[in-house]
Amino acid sequence: MLALKTPFKKQQFEAREEAILDAVNRLLSEKGFDLMTMDDVADAVGVAKGSLYKHFSSKERLAAAAMSRLLSQTLDVLDGFPEQWTAGRRLEEILRWTLQHRLRGGVPHLPSTRGAFQRALMMNIEYLALALKVNKRFYALAAEARRSGEISALFGDDVVVYTLYARSCDPTLEFLQKAGALKDDQIVEAMVQTTFGGLRARLDQPSSSN
Amino acid sequence: MLALKTPFKKQQFEAREEAILDAVNRLLSEKGFDLMTMDDVADAVGVAKGSLYKHFSSKERLAAAAMSRLLSQTLDVLDGFPEQWTAGRRLEEILRWTLQHRLRGGVPHLPSTRGAFQRALMMNIEYLALALKVNKRFYALAAEARRSGEISALFGDDVVVYTLYARSCDPTLEFLQKAGALKDDQIVEAMVQTTFGGLRARLDQPSSSN
DNA sequence: GTCTATACACCGATAGAC
DNA sequence: GTCTATCGGTGTATAGAC
Numbered sequence: 001m002l003a004l005k006t007p008f009k010k011q012q013f014e015a016r017e018e019a020i021l022d023a024v025n026r027l028l029s030e031k032g033f034d035l036m037t038m039d040d041v042a043d044a045v046g047v048a049k050g051s052l053y054k055h056f057s058s059k060e061r062l063a064a065a066a067m068s069r070l071l072s073q074t075l076d077v078l079d080g081f082p083e084q085w086t087a088g089r090r091l092e093e094i095l096r097w098t099l100q101h102r103l104r105g106g107v108p109h110l111p112s113t114r115g116a117f118q119r120a121l122m123m124n125i126e127y128l129a130l131a132l133k134v135n136k137r138f139y140a141l142a143a144e145a146r147r148s149g150e151i152s153a154l155f156g157d158d159v160v161v162y163t164l165y166a167r168s169c170d171p172t173l174e175f176l177q178k179a180g181a182l183k184d185d186q187i188v189e190a191m192v193q194t195t196f197g198g199l200r201a202r203l204d205q206p207s208s209s210n
Numbered sequence: 211m212l213a214l215k216t217p218f219k220k221q222q223f224e225a226r227e228e229a230i231l232d233a234v235n236r237l238l239s240e241k242g243f244d245l246m247t248m249d250d251v252a253d254a255v256g257v258a259k260g261s262l263y264k265h266f267s268s269k270e271r272l273a274a275a276a277m278s279r280l281l282s283q284t285l286d287v288l289d290g291f292p293e294q295w296t297a298g299r300r301l302e303e304i305l306r307w308t309l310q311h312r313l314r315g316g317v318p319h320l321p322s323t324r325g326a327f328q329r330a331l332m333m334n335i336e337y338l339a340l341a342l343k344v345n346k347r348f349y350a351l352a353a354e355a356r357r358s359g360e361i362s363a364l365f366g367d368d369v370v371v372y373t374l375y376a377r378s379c380d381p382t383l384e385f386l387q388k389a390g391a392l393k394d395d396q397i398v399e400a401m402v403q404t405t406f407g408g409l410r411a412r413l414d415q416p417s418s419s420n
Numbered sequence: 421g422t423c424t425a426t427a428c429a430c431c432g433a434t435a436g437a438c
Numbered sequence: 439g440t441c442t443a444t445c446g447g448t449g450t451a452t453a454g455a456c
Binding site: 031034152154155159166169170172175190193199200201 | 369379400
Binding site: 247248249259260263267268269 | 431432433435
């Protein structure tokens with residue numbers, strides 16, 4: 001058989017792709033898509049710029065591949081949660097995981113809602129499928145958490161899910177990290193508490209006076 | 211006297227500067243600093259690109275002028291609050307004002323904490339002075355609100371102030387606006403409630419199970 | 421496949437006529 | 439002061455040698 005003919009080169013090839021995606025993840029979280037250049041990527045991974053295009057046909061596809069890998073990891077984490085955890089607990093833990101992951105420099109952040117990159121992402125089938133899958137899971141968890149009373153019935157599912165997305169790339173993390181007063185774990189806990197404290201909140205204390 | 215010699219031209223000049231800053235505000239909120247080009251600004255206000263440089267000597271100074279104007283307006287709003295309002299109420303209302311202002315397309319948003327623009331802003335004396343002034347006011351309000359119990363004692367002033375900054379440019383606003391299920395006022399209220407509900411929260415309901 | 425070199429486009433800033 | 443035209447620099451992507 002010819003099945004074992006070229007496993008070395010292929011293995012090497014895929015290992016290099018993983019190294020490229022690692023570098024892209026770090027650069028995307030530091031500089032964002034627009035400020036990240038292909039020269040940056042090439043320098044970080046130690047190859048020529050032209051070689052990158054043998055792996056990924058454009059900067060957009062390269063970034064999309066990094067984003068897709070993150071979404072895959074997110075799905076894996078969701079699947080790995082203990083069965084007895086409630087929907088609210090799962091939402092809380094997935095945010096905690098994302099924030100911890102960010103502190104280790106592994107989460108690319110989207111600079112703005114518009115922009116050419118966002119449009120390019122929606123043209124990427126692999127990314128789109130994963131994003132829809134993650135989105136569906138989040139909406140299901142939000143609805144269930146709201147039914148069980150873990151999250152206030154005052155907020156629609158949109159508010160819950162979008163808030164979760166927004167906290168995943170909330171700049172408060174970098175602010176607090178740069179301020180230096182809190183340890184990493186304390187930063188994560190403060191953000192998780194302010195987020196879910198707000199989602200649990202009833203409309204009491206409406207700041208009475210006028 | 212010569213005092214009235216050239217008021218027309220000067221008036222015209224300053225009116226144009228205001229028009230430029232309006233356009234910059236809108237473009238900064240739509241595309242951010244990096245994606246906004248001087249051609250965009252020139253087209254939006256209806257003048258040649260070269261003419262912009264007679265008003266502002268660089269793209270950084272132009273954006274800094276827009277940011278400074280926003281900070282000035284923020285200080286004015288803070289000064290205009292009724293005397294009987296508590297510190298917590300003032301923090302809530304300044305966030306409400308900012309979000310409403312953003313819905314009208316008037317708040318430039320900072321793409322990332324790093325980047326050349328942030329460094330350039332710190333070199334701008336006018337902006338720096340205003341930013342420090344606003345920051346001082348926020349910290350004073352946060353400390354007072356925490357003393358009076360309006361905000362949970364569990365969070366440090368850093369957490370409160372940075373959370374407020376982060377909500378001011380929170381992408382949840384655009385998400386909910388694009389989703390279209392909520393009216394503008396409802397969007398603002400949802401975001402204010404989730405934010406301050408979280409800051410008021412005690413550490414109850416720690417998702418019990420493990 | 422990986423390298424060097426380059427084509428092509430875009431952007432910030434300037435020059436010079438009016 | 440406003441215009442048109444252009445310079446210098448940078449970034450994506452490609453071509454061609456090895």
